[in-house]
Amino acid sequence: MSSTPVAPPPSAPPPAPPPKDTFTVSFDGKAIEVPKNLNLIDAAKLAGVDIPHFCYHPRLSVVGQCRMCLVEIEGMPKIQAACTVPLKDGLSVKTTTDKVKNARAATMEFLLINHPLDCPICDQAGECTLQDNSFGYGNQLSRFDEAKRQYPTFDRTMIGPHVVADMTRCIQCTRCIRFTHEIAGTSELTFLDRGGRTLVWTHEGQPLANDWSGCAADVCPVGALTTREFRFRSRVWYLQKTPSVCPGCNVGCNISIESRDDVVYRFLPRLNPTVNDYWLCDYGRFLSEPLNDRDVHKATVREGSAVREATVPAAVDRIAREIRSSLEGKGPGAVFFLGSAHLSNEENFLLRKIADHVGSPNRDAIVDKSRPRKVKSKTVWVEGDDAGANHQGAKDMGLSPGAGGHGLDAVIAGKASPEVILIADAAFSAIADDPEKVAALRRARFLAVAARNANALTRAADVVLPAASLAEKEGTFTNVQGRVQKFDRAFLPKPPIRAAWEHLLLLALALGFGDRSWTPHDLLRQIAAEVPDYAGIKEEELEGGRLLKKGDFAWAGRP
């Protein structure tokens, strides 16, 4: 081998830095990296800088009309509407200069000169962007001395089954119009006339009646569009907000239950870009009202021909006794356990554990079909057609007939004749009011149901347990996408009403298993340990929902 020096291998070009997918933007001198596709207003939010706005909405086209989000951009002589400024590297934004303050105060003054001073009777008060921005960015004195604009016959008028319009309050931001064009795709709303006479209205005879019309009121930054259902019902600052999941269908829209003194006043959509984004369908939204309905307040037990009130533990004991006696007489096949798509994963899980404990293969879940419902996520439409939020979860928890067991259809068709039937939730199902089906279920020697509202089924039952509503319990649902979503309790049920999982835990204890201290949190841990698809699922990961198997997760904060 010669000792000729070996030329160093041609040095490989240094690996090109991966293309940056962020821009460096500075707000009031503070630089921050922001994703390239953001609007400047949202980029500012990441930097902790609030840019006040009315017309900008993250999911609607940018129109730059309200002129509230005015900022100074280095290198641009004129003031700029932040929402219309394309992000780019090195952009330097100033939001606190006198020029900016004066410009915003000017816009506020223009917005207020014709806005009525009816905040004391306006439902939007307390969550009104105009109020908030007036407080934050306006001047205190009005220099407007003219008569305020009126819109006779365009005030306090229903423009659809749910939405009430009051054009005297409108600030012409067009969010609602854009919502109907761009999200609902129904285009019921339009500007009419022009200039200072511009108003928002529908075409006569084509009301704002799409499936998401309540969202038009949601996007309204002022009280120009409100919902009939919530009008004059409560000042919003009295309302407690509880994160929950809509019980209406298996899309599982994220909602905020808004309640006060144990009464639910409304549902609002809660942002989840992967499910319902900022939206909620009217059907789901207005399920808030029936949530307050209840006529089953106490447990009842039939003794002979009489129906007597009983304590819940006594009623549960009676169920346990009947189960044991059937098991002794006829074996495990004599007992039938029926969960539902309205029960949480934890409840359906516990019901299945009871069935396992007694050895019964007869288990099922009530799932009614509904008309198809859908909602637009950030990217796609999510569709569901189950009445009830948790069909998927009921299946996942094992509420389907085991080997040699029977399901609900077989029982109703008379192909199976269980002695004891336990229906853990009699809410919301057509079965509960169908005389033939109730009669079929009633063929059992003993029929127990948990319910909130009286119906043919509760009237036929031997034991009725008073069940908590969605607002009164916590747990998880698994939606049509396979996303496990947590819902919190808004308020405690009034004793002796209890959540289904509490009834079931009492029953489990009476049948000889379980731990008195179990809560839905413990049950979820058991699910994570025992249900394969849910392996390792953790409660603290469930904000925004956790997609089973894929682990997609997103949470963007308030609009």
Add this chain to the structure above:
Amino acid sequence: MSHTRYRVMEAGEARRFPPEAMARIEKILTRYPTKQAALLPVLWVAQETWGWISKEAGEEVARVLDLPPSHVDGVLTFYTMYNLRPVGKHLLQVCTSISCHLNGAESLLERCGKRLGIGLEETTADGKFTLVEVECIAGCDRAPSMMVNDQYFEPMDAGKLDALLDRLSREA
């Protein structure tokens, strides 16, 4: 002018473009890349067909152009030359913008109203005349300028106005 354009009046009967209007519309559509782009021209056809554009006419326009009726309303009420209610046979449009204003437009307008016994945006009982005030119609060098339907009459003075109204009144 002081009047709002919120309400599109109902005709009370369905509107369908007659074949000759449809033929015009078909021809118009060939000139534009989208159907919506033909909206202003098709609204003109509607106005020429019925004299004004009712709610039902707007719906007919929406139908032939595949547009939401609300969109048609929005456009219809934005542009001041579409009549949202029936107008007289002679639509008198008196310009009161600056050059006409400096040359007596107001007194012309007043004279018009007095002679016909109507106010602004009103129609004479015989259905012959409707009087409206309009913004600059580009007749400033012949101020005060006015239009009757599609025709300019300028410059106007009291005598010419009287003669014009007399002539139009005499017409069947």
Add this chain to the structure above:
Amino acid sequence: MEKVLTARIGKKDSRSIDTYLADGGYTGVKRVLTSGMTPEQVIEEVKKANVRGRGGAGFSAGVKWGFLPKDTKGKPIYLFCNADESEPGTFKDRLLMENDPHQLIEGMILASYAIRCRNAYIYIRGEFYDGARILERAIGEAYAKGYLGEKILGSRFSLDITVHRGAGAYICGEETGLIESIEGKRGQPRIKPPFPAVSGAFAAPTIVNNVETLCCVKHVIDRGAEWFLKIGRNEKNAGPKLFCISGHVNRPGVYEAAMGLPLKDLIFGAEYAQGMKGGKKIKAVIPGGASAPMLTAAEIDDCPLDFDGVAAKGSMLGSAAIVVINEDACIVDVAKNLSKFFSHESCGQCTPCREGTPWLYKVLTRIEAGQGRMEDIDLLARICNQMANGMTICVFADAAIAPPLSSVTKFRAEYEHHVTQKRCLVGARAAELVTV
């Protein structure tokens, strides 16, 4: 100056293609299409001539054309002729279209060739019913003679022109308002950028040029940029120009002159407006349409009517619409009248303009009626200052504040008189005293 744009106006049958051809019309089109002159060369010539937009903004047409993307990604390019002439005091495009339509059509053919446009439109204001009919007839003639349609004069260049009537909205003269309107929408101006040359009508590159601008293009191609640049005070303000003069002058009308014509000459010159009606004194002059700040009598001395000349006086040439106001007119009344116009014509999308224009009108109405207070005068100025300079999407608001702001500044005493004496300095509602 030799008449260029109006050379054929007043001649017999000036609208017909036969007289147009006899006068040497369409030779530019023939030359360009048969000589192998490239679109780029046409653009270059127009750029060189620095044909500044005659609609109001004064932006160089050639430069505007140069903003078109080289690769349109398969999208067509549109040319819109802005014939929505609505600026109070302006009536020159009406004259051009009604009397010499082929001049405009030829200008549009050349411009379309230059920018590679296949479909061009003339957006003409709805009131110009005659103008639209005349243009349609002329376009028909041009098709018949092979100047429009497929493969014009045997070249590979094809062009269709469509007359599109507006329906009563001043804002459609703003180029993006015009684009929205032609798309079949409310004429609400768009956020810029993107500029129309990049993404305009139907999301395709779009050029919007004024009638007079396009007529100038014809003459630049006929006679060359050098010739054009020699007309006027300097190369930044060159070419023949139409001036509209109206108001209290003896002979209102459209006058063609070289760019830079002294304002005083236009008002007093024997070949122009021939002085003030009744020998009255000038109180104020609006030099560029309703959108231009007023000038006082003292300011009209030494004011060349071109873009930079009027700008130097703190106003603008705009659409070259000169409105002369005599000493008998009440300036508050004038401002009120102009504010009524802007209040009526605001599209309503931006808060400051939607709310500010009617507010100005209301305050002016109050002052004019003798119900004003001293603080209202400053209020007017403050409202104005809160509306302009980026406060809105388009410059309509900047235009709308010109009359009140300039009059409050320059004629403050008259406002104060209204407030303190509760009557007009020149007698109640001077303008209304003019009877017809």
